Amino acid sequence: MCNINAQEKQKSPMALISYLKTLEDDFNIKFSFINEDLDGLTLTVPENMGSLEEILKYIEDRFRIEAEKLNDRYYTLSTNNNVNVCGTVLDNFAKNTVMGATVEVLGADIAKITDTNGSFSLDNIPRNASLQIRYLGYVTKYVKVEALLQQKGCPKILLAPYYEQLDEVFVYKYLTSGIIKEKDASISLNTAQFGILPGLIEPDILQTVQALPGIKSIDETVSDINVRGGTNDQNLILWNGIKMYQSGHFFGLISAFNPYQTDKVTIYKNGTPANFGDGVSSVIQMETGNTIAESFKGGGGFNLISGDVYAELPISNKLGVQFSARRSATDFLSTPTYKQFINRAFQDSEITLQNNNTVDDEFIRDEDFFFYDFSGKILYDLNDNHKIRVSAIHIKNNLKFEETNVSANETNVSLLKQDNISVGGQLQSNWTDKFSSHLNIYYSRYNLDAKNVFANQVQQLFQNNQVTENALKLDTHYTLNDEFSWNNGYQYIETGIANTTIINEPNFESRIKGVVRTHAPYTQFNYSSPNNKFTGKIGARFNLIENLDTFKKFLLEPRVNLNFKLANYIRAEVLGEFKSQTTNQIIDLEQNFLGIEKRRWILSNDNSLPVTKSKQGSVGINYEKNNFYIGVEGFYKNVDGISTSTQGFQNPYQFSGEIGSYNVKGVELLINKKGDNYSTWLSYAYNKNDYTFDSIVPQNFPNNLDIRHTVTFASTYTYKDLKLSIGLNYRTGKPFTEPVEGDEGLDQNYYPPRINYQSPNNSRLPEYFRADASAIYNFQISRRLRANAGLSILNITDRKNTLNKYYRVNENDEIETIENFSLGITPNVSFRVNF
Structure with missing residues (x-):
């Protein structure tokens, strides 16, 4: 009888405490409990429960409350906290x-x-x-x-994803996790989400960007990234808003930026927002985390080249600190990876005479090399609307390389020190719900000291290149309504570059200094329709450029970025931009066996080197449905104001300083299919890249970076905690210039003799092919400690790809052919812990 009454009373929810009072009356029992433990709990007991034991068991399971029977009348109820x-x-x-x-x-x-x-x-x-x-x-x-x-x-x-309000085909997540094509056609890399790519076991930023169509390195380095046929100095590389003049370690084989502190990377190939100046080929913007961590976290790891640590420390709810540090082990540990990198940088070349006989001189080589980088960031929130960020980075390379020709009993020594120190501060302010501002101030200094001692110290060459840059950048953002917003800003950039060259035999000394100041106001209107059928950015940048010694110039740079829906799952984009830059790198390859890292920065003077200007337009169509993506983009780019001394010529025009331009026409295609645990993609790029130099015969000829066809096929697969990836890379050979055949190839009328060359870039290197693979296994060490181990192999087939070929006259007045080759089969392993 009591059971039936209890069931009837519990057809609707009621407070647990009230229900217990009912049970006391119905079953003539007493409960002892603390009101605070049960306050606010409600329940509905199923009608099929009639006995007291069933009801108490239900309450225990539902609320994790322990019921203990003291005797036939008294029960205690206690919560398990x-x-x-x-x-x-x-x-x-x-x-x-x-x-x-x-x-x-x-x-x-x-x-x-x-x-x-x-x-x-x-x-x-x-x-x-x-x-x-x-x-x-x-x-x-x-x-x-x-x-x-x-x-x-x-x-x-x-x-809920951040992009949940966008149409399904508006943001494309492709290749591997953490790579997203944004609505403005830029590419975002989120390193914390990064999956795996062929040959990479760590998310090396400047290696990762080369997985994208239209971005490659012709010499397998991160210090010579070629975007749509441009040279590396035509890329604007920013770290927390600071322009970087050094980007690589180990002669460009490793990125100088720690990916584990880097939170987001954004790449623009065209349609760049108006707040970005400089970099006529691309913008690569890296940003570290911008919010104070809620708890201490960090990690560290090592591979066969270096070790690193990073951490985020919340000092208080308003103050946080981030830092990362990395150092090579190359000066005390020789690994298979290090040996392959050294071969690639110095020894993996072949020298033959004009009669194809191989120069078989015996060389003894010894190197002492190390690098490190350190970066840190202080985050301070004045309040919810005003936040201060202070960032600093220090990058260093140090090398001593000694080479002895045993047969000639001659020793050459090269010393190289390379430093980049940058400090910047940012103030981010939300003044109202609609108006915000971002103030960025920074100082950056890059210094390169290079000393070559030739022929047992008979001749010594010293070179110094120093870049100092100060900048103030203010950006404001005003939201007019849900559809329109307006960006305005002003930037002041002062760049000073000094170049010093001293030779003891023959006695020569040169010191060149210059300063360029740029005042650049800009404006940009942004529009997004309510259903995202159309988005657009239209703006302009107004550059007033002053070289204190030679010129003053005003340049107008319009920018346009349009994205609109054509049909279900299909969108189109139209991009265009005018850009300019006043800094370039002189490339002196013939005298410089240390390679890319001894390139020297110089300033435009509007005489021997004008301001470099570019015009670019592109049209693209994107289709995405059910994790299947196809994107096609055609583009045209013209870059004017280039010099033969900045293009890497290895023929008579290397030192002539002729001024000209290049034009690139191209198509980029990406096909990507993704599943729950796999991703497969095929990318193809076609470029026709031609120089025009009015004072060279012929006036038009292929660009040194004219790679007509580039194909990549790759796939990733995830099985539980194991990630696997394999990829194939193919491209046609780069152009080079050959000497005239026979005895006419050497002009004996000069002292020393000179090489008579055929038409510029009349020949091409063999095709390039490389297969890479990588694997990463994630596992849990403890509740707080996670770890992963990785294995990668570059150039699995050990194919000997020719990267470069040029000619020189030796001391016996014979023409020598020098061929530089790619990395051989290169393994690497890594181990990391994160907490």
Whole structure:
């Protein structure tokens, strides 16, 4: 009778405390409990439960409350303040599990990372706590533990992507995780989300960008990145808004920027926003994390070249610190990877005479080499609307290289020191809900000291190149309404460059200094239709350029970036820009066996080297449906005001300083198919890149970077905690200039004799082919400590690709042919821990 009454009273929810009072009356018992433990809890007992034991068991399971029977009349109820909880994190936009999301118990030093199925479990945590679930690219979510306990099993938790308001085909996630094509046609790399690419076991920033169509390095380095046929000095590389004049370690084989502190990388090939000046080929913008960490986190690791550490420390809720440091082990540890890199930088070349006989001189080589980089950032929030950020970076390369020709008993020594020190401060302010500003001030100094001692110290050459830059940049953003916004800004940049050359035999000394100041106001209107059928950015940059010694020039640079929907799953983009730059690099390859790192920065003077200007336009179509993407883009680019001394010529025009231009016409294609655990893509780029020099015969000939066809095929696969990737790279050979055949190839009327060359770039190197593979395994060491181990192999087939070929006259008045070759088969392993 009592059971029936209890069931009838519980057909609707009621407070747990009230229900317990009912049970006391119905079953003639007494409960002892603390009101605060049960206050606010409600329940509905299923009608099929009639006995007291069933009801108490239901309450225990539902609320994690322990019921203890003292005797036939008295019971105690106590809450277990620590509980176990589990869940599965899903992307409610793509309906996929989110692997690697951080699940943190607020107020406690407890956190977990979701596994490959998006699942997590937390043991012995406070039942009144809240969970913070976060992952880059998604809105951070907060969930009460109590709410999860009231659901059956391990409930699903949905994370909202930042792009959930956009059409399905508006933002493209392709190649591997962490690479996104944005609505303005820029490419974003989120290093924390980064998956895997062929040959890479760490997200090296400047190696990763070369996976994108239209971006390659003709000599396999990160210090010579060629974007749509441009030279490396035509790329604007920014780190936290600071222009970088040094980008590589180990003669360009390794990026100088620690990827584990870098939060986001943005690449523009065209349609650049008006706030970016300089860099007529591209913009590569790197940004470290911009929010104060909620808890201490960091990590470290090593590979066969270097080791590094990084950390984020929250000092308080308003003050945080980030830092990273990396140093090579090359000066005390010789590894297979190091040996291959050394061969690539110095020894992997072949010298033959004009009669094809190989020069078989025996050389003894010894090198002492190391590099390091350090970066840090201080984050201080004055309040929610005003935030100060201070960043600093120091990059260093140091080399001593000694080469002895045994047969000639002659020793050459080269010393090289390369430093980049940059400091910058930013003030980010939200003045109203509609108006914000960003002030950026920085100082940057790059210094290169190079000393060559030839022929047993008979001749000594010293070269110094120093770049000093100060800048003030102010950007404002005003939101007119949901569709229109307006950017305005002003930039002042002062760049000073000094070049010193001293030779003792014959006695020669040259010191050249120059300063260029640029005043650049700009404006840009941004529009986005309510349903994203059309978005556009139209702006202009107004450059007043002053070289204190020679010229003053005004340049107008319009920019346009349009994206619109053609049909379901199909969008088109129209991009265009005018750009200019006043800094270039002189390339003296013939006298410089140390390669790219001894390129010297110089300033435009509007005489021997004018301001370099570019015009570029492109049209693209993108299709994306069911994780299948096709993108095609055609472009035309003209760059005027280039010099033969900055283009890497290795023929009579290397030192002539002729002024001209180049034109590039090209098409880029990317096809990408993704699944839950795989991604496969095929990219193709066609470029026709031609020089025009009025004072050279013929006036038009192929560019030194004229790579007509480039093809990449690659695939990644994830199985639980194992990531695998393999890729094939193919491209046609680069042009080079051959001497006239026979005895006429050497002109004996000069002393020393000179080489008579055929038409510029009349021949091409053999085709280039390389296969790479990589694997990464992730595992958990402890609750807080995660780790991964990686293995990569570059050039699996050990193919001997010719990267460069040029000619010189030796001391016996014979023409020598020098061929430089690519990396051979190069393994690398890594181990990292993160917490």
